[in-house]
Amino acid sequence: MKIDPKKPADLSAQIAGAIRDAIIGGDLIVDERLPSEAELADHFNVSRPTVREALKRLAAQSLIRTQRGASGGAFVNRLSFEDAYAQQITTSTLLLSMNAVSFDTACEARFALERACAPLSAQRRSADHLATMRAEIHRQQQPGLTDEAFCASDVAVHRALVDGAGNPVLSYQLAGAVEAMQPLMNMITFSARSREEIVAMHTELTDAIEAGDGPTADTVLVRLEDYTRTLARNVMAARAAKASS
Amino acid sequence: MKIDPKKPADLSAQIAGAIRDAIIGGDLIVDERLPSEAELADHFNVSRPTVREALKRLAAQSLIRTQRGASGGAFVNRLSFEDAYAQQITTSTLLLSMNAVSFDTACEARFALERACAPLSAQRRSADHLATMRAEIHRQQQPGLTDEAFCASDVAVHRALVDGAGNPVLSYQLAGAVEAMQPLMNMITFSARSREEIVAMHTELTDAIEAGDGPTADTVLVRLEDYTRTLARNVMAARAAKASS
DNA sequence: GACTTTTAAATGTCAGACAAATAAAATCTG
């Protein structure tokens, strides 16, 4: 492990960076145990609390995990797809909520990426993915459903579509794009009429995926994107009218 | 800010979670100052080092930034696209290197997503993006170029293509997919012949983008994906043959 | 009024201690 020139930033940040580089660079391999906190403190010539702060930084990024007790310690963590999903979703959600990203921009990104998955999903989806989509579509038709639950179900349909492509890297990349939209979608109130439209398109989409018909799935997604953006525009317009009255 | 039931996990993790939820939930807004470490310690009934570990966790995710001195403290950080890019790339790179993701899987994901950007980029790219692509293609034809530099330039071309779509959310999502492939690509040795092929396809791609011709750009990307996978397969085969001899 | 000095508040760091968990070693028991 390399040293830290005492020039610029916080010691704990420097130490975290040094260990992170060692992990990324392959000097520390998965499940390898790091030296104990006391040894690290000695090695870097800092106190144990400082080392601990560095380790907590790494733990926050799921780069290491810690275990107490004898032969415990900090271990290089195998970054699972699941962990990566969660981070991706958190980051994407914050990015959208903090940067005044327009609904159109987020929507365009989401559907562009989903359309990239559609042909693969049409080709490879399992019966399980189809069943999930059908079940969610069924849920969407129930009368008492809140707008929020409707949105959540909408996300579930699209997640199943993406997962149907059978490419975990794609699923990971898409997790952010799809899930991060949910807070934005939640601003929309869905009338009975618009729910009907969306359910119809979800059904068409699922039918196309079941039939292995990528091009049709693509056109349905295009229409769904258009419709979603129109709904959002109407909500904005209504809100603006209300504000000026 | 909520409390922490003393049942399950580390206090610092619980506190970090509570503050994180407050930020995501909008209870703490961008640039708002958190209570001082001493106040937080008092509020959560823990010691200052414990609070500090929690804050370092949040800092590692770029959720907060800290400032020393009077009227310093921890502030809710506006998550910039730049910060998000960096995190995205780190996470994606580790995910690929630690999970035995096949070259084909990563490659498929990357090109599927890039193809989603191509039509948008053909429509909206600025002269700047085109110039970047042309300049990188020119660099790729220079004789002394190392394989690594060739790969880096390849990534730059594709980054420009993606950025040309003019959608920062797309650029962010794609950053991981494109950049994380680089370590995998670096395993390939590029013969003069294969460089020539790739340069030719990059040129075709750039021409199509310049002409606003999305469909052609798409077909070029399909061919480039095929070619990349073939190259990788050959490298693997050669390596396997060498190992068995 | 403009400049300098002082002060106070906050994070960054350190040292030493104890608690709690845990696995391995030592001990005891049949």
Place this chain on the structure above:
DNA sequence: CAGATTTTATTTGTCTGACATTTAAAAGTC
């Protein structure tokens, strides 16, 4: 000797208290 039990050592988690450093605002000076 085999197996269960106790002890021990190691390591992380947490606390207390202190000092260093940075920084903005208050106080003082000309």
